[in-house]
Amino acid sequence: MDSQADDIGITTIDTGFGDRPRFCAAYLVEHAGRAAFIDCGSNDSVPRMLAALDQQGLAREAIDWLVLTHVHLDHAGGAGTLMRALPNARLVVHPRGAPHMVDPSRLVAGATAVYGEVEFARSYGTLLPVPAERVVEAPDGHVVDLAGRPLLCADTPGHARHHIAVWDAASRSWFSGDIFGLAYPELVTGQGAFVVPTTSPVQFDPDEMRASVRRLLAEQPAAVHLTHYGRVDEVARLGTDLLEQVDAMVALARGCDGAADRHARLVEALTTLYVERARRHGVAGAHAVVPRLLAVDIELNAQGLEVWLDRAKR
Incomplete structure (x- = not known):
């Protein structure tokens, strides 16, 4: 299955990034008939995002928010395309990331320099801008109101300076983007998940990463929802490992x-x-x-x- 729902209104969506199963996730959070996406993958992921709505019986008009943990293209490359399919949605992003959603040309230039034009086109296609009036900047402490279910945005640098994690009090869990590492399902053993920190080639800072991990741990979360990949429990152990x-x-x-x-x-x-x-x-x-x-x-x-x-x- 490309998506899997739990009993607290959270659906894990396999975005299919890079044609690798269970590598990159986005999330659908539902409450009182309204919903929010957290991250969205690339342009190629958009059909999977919309299929998750169909699977949950939600209309496109029911999506109020698309929240991006950061603007790296495996998380946010499809944002412009997806927003065109969601007439009522607004996009929530760190203030440092907002300009790149309105005008993605710098993202395109940077990624093209790394991957080359052919590989960039194959992996990401054409990045579409999001109209400025539909973009909401989320500084530290910003609360996204999902029909009365608060989603708190926490400034969590270390992997990137434009990174937020999202605290869902209803499930006592974080949506961590890349700040709480990666834990691929193939490495799960009888001892649980195996987690590895993930830097970025440009903005990694170990002191900031440690502080951000400790901030997530301070809430004593029941779970963390990783982009790479899925929900993990045993959060205290994994935080210590990181x-x-x-x-x-x-x-x-x-x-x-x-x-x-x-x-x-x-x-x-x-x-x-x-x-x-x-x-x-x-x-x-x-x-x-x-x-x-x-x-x-x-x-x-x-x-x-x-x-x-x-x-x-x-």
Whole structure:
């Protein structure tokens, strides 16, 4: 199934990003006949988002909000297209991200520089702007009113400076975007989910990430809804794991700094870190599974750590 609902009005939607199942999620939150999407995937994800409405028996007009945790394109690339299908919806985004939704040209330029024109077109298509009058900026503490169900937006930098997490008091859970790491279903064992921090190549900051993780933990949530991927419980344990790994990643990055082959050394060191932690977590064949499953994430984490190192020197 592309989407799965629970008994507290939250549906997990597999956005199908990159044609990889259960890799990237968006969420549908329903209350009193009204609904909000949290994140939306890319343009290719829009049919899945609309199919989730059909599955839940909701009209397009019932969607009041599209809330973006941040504007990275695996979370927000389809926002302009999706908003055109939702006549009553307004888009909620961090103040730093709002200009990029109204005019996505800088997002396009940045992603094209990284991926190239052919790959960008294949993965993301044409990014459509969202009319400025439909965009709501969400500074820290902003509350989205979903028919009386408050959704609190918390400024949670560390992965990106334009990142929010969304607190749903009704379910006592966070929608964490990328600030609470990633936990792929393939790495779940009898000990539960296996979580890994995720940096970004440009805006990673370990101190901010630690503070944001601790902020989420302070609410003693019953669950966290990850973009990569799905609902996780055992939040206190996972938060401790994330904080430990951020510390370890920073130490590895500093240990590799100054080497002529810094990037290659850091990729190898991060791979060893995650393999060993996965092995202790009971992941069968961790030495083979982890490098295959986390290859892109390890590369991005290495890039994020290196950009952070270099920024700190300036």
